Amino acid sequence: xxxxxxxxxxxxxxxxTLRLATPLVLAAMAGLFSERSGVVDIGLExxxxxxxxxxASVAYVTxxxxxxxxxxxxxxxxxxxxxxxxxxxxxxxxxVSGVALNILASGLTIxxxxxxxxxxxxxxxxxxxGRFLSIELPGADLLANVPVLGPLYKELLSGHNILVxxxxxxxxxxxxxxxxxxxxxxxxxxxENPKAVDTAGISVNGLRYRAxxxxxxxxxxxxxxxxxxxxxxxxxxxxxxxxxxxxxxxIFGKWRPIGVLFACLLFxxxxxxxxxxxxxxxxxxxxxxxxxxxxVPYILTxxxxxxxxGKAIPPKAIGKPYVKER
Amino acid sequence: xxxxxxxxxxxGLTVALATGAVSMSALADIKPAVVYSDAGKFDKSFSxxxxxxxxxxxxxxxxxxxxxxxxxxxxxxxxxxxxxxKRGHSPIVAVGFSQANxxxxxxxxYPDAQFTLIDMVVPEPNVQNVVFKEHxxxxxxxxxxxxxxxxxxxxxxxxxxxxxxSRFGCxxxxxxxxxxxxxxxxxxxxxxxxxxxGNPSKGxxxxxxxxxxxxxxxxxxxxxxxNGVYQAAADAGKYAIGVDSNQNHLHPGTMLxxxxxxxxxxxYQSYSAAKDGSWAPGVQVMGLAEGGVDWALDEHNRxxxxxxxxxxxxxxxxxIIAGEIVVHDYMSDNTCNY
Numbered sequence: 001x002x003x004x005x006x007x008x009x010x011x012x013x014x015x016x017t018l019r020l021a022t023p024l025v026l027a028a029m030a031g032l033f034s035e036r037s038g039v040v041d042i043g044l045e046x047x048x049x050x051x052x053x054x055x056a057s058v059a060y061v062t063x064x065x066x067x068x069x070x071x072x073x074x075x076x077x078x079x080x081x082x083x084x085x086x087x088x089x090x091x092x093x094x095x096v097s098g099v100a101l102n103i104l105a106s107g108l109t110i111x112x113x114x115x116x117x118x119x120x121x122x123x124x125x126x127x128x129x130g131r132f133l134s135i136e137l138p139g140a141d142l143l144a145n146v147p148v149l150g151p152l153y154k155e156l157l158s159g160h161n162i163l164v165x166x167x168x169x170x171x172x173x174x175x176x177x178x179x180x181x182x183x184x185x186x187x188x189x190x191x192e193n194p195k196a197v198d199t200a201g202i203s204v205n206g207l208r209y210r211a212x213x214x215x216x217x218x219x220x221x222x223x224x225x226x227x228x229x230x231x232x233x234x235x236x237x238x239x240x241x242x243x244x245x246x247x248x249x250x251i252f253g254k255w256r257p258i259g260v261l262f263a264c265l266l267f268x269x270x271x272x273x274x275x276x277x278x279x280x281x282x283x284x285x286x287x288x289x290x291x292x293x294x295x296v297p298y299i300l301t302x303x304x305x306x307x308x309x310g311k312a313i314p315p316k317a318i319g320k321p322y323v324k325e326r
Numbered sequence: 327x328x329x330x331x332x333x334x335x336x337x338g339l340t341v342a343l344a345t346g347a348v349s350m351s352a353l354a355d356i357k358p359a360v361v362y363s364d365a366g367k368f369d370k371s372f373s374x375x376x377x378x379x380x381x382x383x384x385x386x387x388x389x390x391x392x393x394x395x396x397x398x399x400x401x402x403x404x405x406x407x408x409x410x411x412k413r414g415h416s417p418i419v420a421v422g423f424s425q426a427n428x429x430x431x432x433x434x435x436y437p438d439a440q441f442t443l444i445d446m447v448v449p450e451p452n453v454q455n456v457v458f459k460e461h462x463x464x465x466x467x468x469x470x471x472x473x474x475x476x477x478x479x480x481x482x483x484x485x486x487x488x489x490x491x492s493r494f495g496c497x498x499x500x501x502x503x504x505x506x507x508x509x510x511x512x513x514x515x516x517x518x519x520x521x522x523x524g525n526p527s528k529g530x531x532x533x534x535x536x537x538x539x540x541x542x543x544x545x546x547x548x549x550x551x552x553n554g555v556y557q558a559a560a561d562a563g564k565y566a567i568g569v570d571s572n573q574n575h576l577h578p579g580t581m582l583x584x585x586x587x588x589x590x591x592x593x594y595q596s597y598s599a600a601k602d603g604s605w606a607p608g609v610q611v612m613g614l615a616e617g618g619v620d621w622a623l624d625e626h627n628r629x630x631x632x633x634x635x636x637x638x639x640x641x642x643x644x645x646i647i648a649g650e651i652v653v654h655d656y657m658s659d660n661t662c663n664y
Binding site: 009012016019020110114118119120121122125226230231232233235236237238240271272275276278289290291294 | 365366367368369370373374396398487514515516517518521524525526527528530531532534535538550553554557576
């Protein structure tokens, strides 16, 4: 294997990293808004799953991926509103509400899928028209033969679907909203010290509702990506724990957009690297069994969290419903 | 007052049930049932084959109703199995290796009920076990894959990392090497839990990584994960091979063939035997010779398979049936040294 082969393998691994990190980035940004406002969002998984199902169903019926995505965003926002109603208006336990939504989504998608499509809870496979397809950036083929940088452009940057670009473009936007706008300042304040925000005459509940709803929108996009861009149908529990990994990335990135982005990329890279190393004989060890490969991301998470990341301090008011007067 | 009303109701119900049972037995002597795998009845693969070629066929031909249970998780399987046995259903067909423990428990508790377990062996006197020689069918599709491949690299994506799935992969590799000794076969397993049979995203990513390594024909033995494999292959214009059911219709033009496992036939035969009174416990092994496994050629992949390829695969098939080629079974020694 010479240099250009190695370089290409490396680029293709990074390419898969982007594809795998996209739903994590979107979900983690959703969690970021919600948790920065003081509402724990363990229901990321459920919202994404509901969005997966909605987008796959709508895309199958209408054939339009955009319509499907908007429907998915709508359903995901309804889930977010339920979470908000339970935990903000009625001051219920945020973990319990989130877990309940996860269970609801897991069961509801299968039951509706069974009765609508009669395919064991799956939705029918989509044709190409119903999906977000990959976009070749201009000049990708032209530049492909330029050494080193050509493959970088063609393999890594070009050839993703629109939602991948959207997800990564979103991160600086989130940073800007959070740190450079009045809404962002108030949002961060309400997660640290809601009393102060309230004294200033700003509605704590209103801010938290807005944060939770933004989370709903982003989870809707994440679910659409999984079901109709990365795949071409809904299958049961197809989010496969992405929501929980996004939560871990949130802690990893210390609730800051850029840090969270790199945490998501790290998880994506570990997954794509694991797929490439699996079954390949390593000198002196032999082929690495799939069980070990599967465990590597989790082992690394524990090691990194314990030794390298340092203390991750959550927003101060997280998990506590705001009570105005006793 | 209330109590007597309830008593009357219960009595009435009992009578109704009894007459119902009598009228049932006048129609037929057996009350067959099936417990599908927890992947769902219409999984486009394993359970669907049992429904299409077994349960539905039996109901259409005989008019006898087959009671169906569709568990959505493994914990429900044993409950369904025992409930069906308790209500006098027999034979009960259990679909998939993961139901072995449930069958063992139910068979002990209800020794009068008959169970047919597909894909696994439970040594009980009232259990009929149907296992398949997946390695023989996989050998055939391996031969075809090696002939179709231009790059001399082909891939295999398995579901859960268990010997049963390795049996597919090992047979496939032997077939490919038999056709072309220099061919490279890339093996990947999706995971080590049953969730590995339902992760199309990972299936698609594994397929892409295999294609990046040069593979141009990919065989998936991975349940629902396979849908991601076929989609990724279709997106890239490469070939994929289906499993269990005939999956050629999923992506006509890129589905090279399917390694068909006649699980429906096993269910059908169990019901028919029970109807004739010839149902017997024990282990049935269904290979190429018994028609238990095969490769699929229909209008959806006709254009992909040349006359020469078809002749070659059928020639190899005849040789396996005649015993001239012996395909090594991974599960015989848990290695793929052949």
